[in-house]
Amino acid sequence: MPNATDSTLNQLAQIVGPTQVLVSGDLSAYELDWRKRSRGKALAVVRPASTAEVAQLVKVCAAAGISIVAQGGNTGLVGGSIPDESGLQVVLNLGRMNTVRSIDAANLTMTVDAGCILQNLQDAAEKAGFLFPLSLAAEGSCTIGGNLATNAGGTQVVRYGNARDLCLGLEVVTAQGDIWHGLSGLRKDNTGYDLRDLFVGSEGTLGIITGATLKLYPMPAASLTAWAAVPSMQHAVTLLGLAHKHLGAGLTGFEVMGQFALSLVAKHYPQQRVPLWQGTPYCVLLENSDHESETHAREQFEKLLETAFEDGCVSDAVVAENLTQARQLWHIRESIPLAQAEEGLNIKHDISIAVSRIPEFVAATDALLGAAIPGVRLVNFGHLGDGNLHYNVQAPAEGDSKVFLHAHEAEVNTIVYDSVAHFEGSISAEHGVGSLKLDKLKHHKSPVALGMMRAIKQALDPQGVMNPGRVVRV
């Protein structure tokens, strides 16, 4: 006599075929998070090939009282994309749903399956003569469904906005297994509550995103990259103001990198030859995308840097001569998290503060951490153009990083998040809440806001089928 679980697994196998229901063997790719800090245990990993299959799977799971963890590329950084340890959850991996459904050149949109890898979408857009500007270091493996579910940011937000801003419509399988067809591609629609915006950033807790209509942009004629040494964070902020003024909509990237962050790249990847970092507390990476010509882009950059030198907010700078050099500079920036991992376990924060208050925040928080943990090393870098810092904390040079984490993680988080609250910022600008920041949220969101979040969760997923225990506790 088969038990209830076996019977449910059989039903799932009937929907997707037995080879797409994984229950044994090495399931690390689905059960272990990218940072290798949490591991769950799934009842099964199920890999549907269509929206209709997702809808049927959700119906079967809901009827059996089995909860579902939606999963794309499993590159999430807050423990939200893996199952819990119960062995009772189904991981619904959307990797097989990877088709670009259509490109509408006149409407400047692209409609895609949620399991498409981000880089493949950038390539598909480029092949059609357009730009899909969402860009992040995980783009070779993260999926657009995951990007939307986490409202991912990345390096082009200063110009094009985050995943939410790039999304015009969604197709979603609800917690009841119904399909919401919201792929209109409309830029204007004021017929009540914006359901799309509820699902963007919901981290799989309200429904499964199965398709999306995304904005496309004209491909710029030229993109130029510059690397500037700045004497302080305040000077970096002043440079940002100048860049907005001189480049306007051409400013497509503005990243800041602290000296220690760059020293880790120089130490662990010496072949990368990091420029200008030794004599300056911060470097800035700027990108200017121009719709006229490369010459025009270069002239604009030269004017900007001239003014910045005169104002004293840049002490030295290089402009990439060609695409290869530009890619090398971006590669240095993107290597910081990896160099940090080479250096040892660390504590990550993806905070945001109003740009104008960032220098004050950094000075105050550096001082608080230095006083609490002598010798602590701060890996400070990120998307200054969006007021978003990766304000990460590394063990003292002579310390064991495992011991450091065990002894100080809670204390460090409290210091950083309290300081973020003091400066009226957000404890997550990019990675989301997942399970990692769930308990912190109640200290950093008002009871009114949390009450509304709980009401939304209960209204859309009263049975708690969708990624329970993540983002909001009911």
Ligand code: FAD
């Ligand atoms: P997953 O990790 O599989 O899932 C993430 C969350 O979304 C989970 O809660 C999951 O349940 C949910 N989810 C996934 N797919 C769906 C779906 N179809 N429907 C509903 N819910 C779903 N983030 C940034 O914002 N900016 C960055 O610059 C950035 N850089 C990164 C660099 C690296 C090297 C890495 C590893 C991560 C980075 N991230 C960044 C984190 C970011 O959240 C993810 O890379 C990406 O957005 C997640 O996509 P994914 O397909 O891997 O989703």
Ligand code: ZN
């Ligand atoms: Zn980031």
